[in-house]
Amino acid sequence: MTADPWRKAVLDHHQDEIRAELSAAGAAPDRPTLTLYLHVLGRAMDYVGTNLPGDTLPVARVHDTGMDWFTVRIAAACQLALSEGLAA
Numbered sequence: 001m002t003a004d005p006w007r008k009a010v011l012d013h014h015q016d017e018i019r020a021e022l023s024a025a026g027a028a029p030d031r032p033t034l035t036l037y038l039h040v041l042g043r044a045m046d047y048v049g050t051n052l053p054g055d056t057l058p059v060a061r062v063h064d065t066g067m068d069w070f071t072v073r074i075a076a077a078c079q080l081a082l083s084e085g086l087a088a
Helices: 005-024 031-048 069-083
Strands: none
Touching: 005 031, 005 069, 031 069
């Protein structure tokens, strides 16, 4: 995502939003917090996307990226982990 300037901007925006959300909750952007954040996103994805025809909630694409909100948010959380030196 970082090779395309538009997608990088979207990724940076969502990374900043995650930082702000964590800060507002009094949580640091550390490994346990980001692991829990990703876990919750994964569980939410399981809830909205059951893979059963007609049983999936619609998830709109975000910012002309061709990706849904969950995918963008997961990518942003991973990028945040890289920015914080938590992943290589």
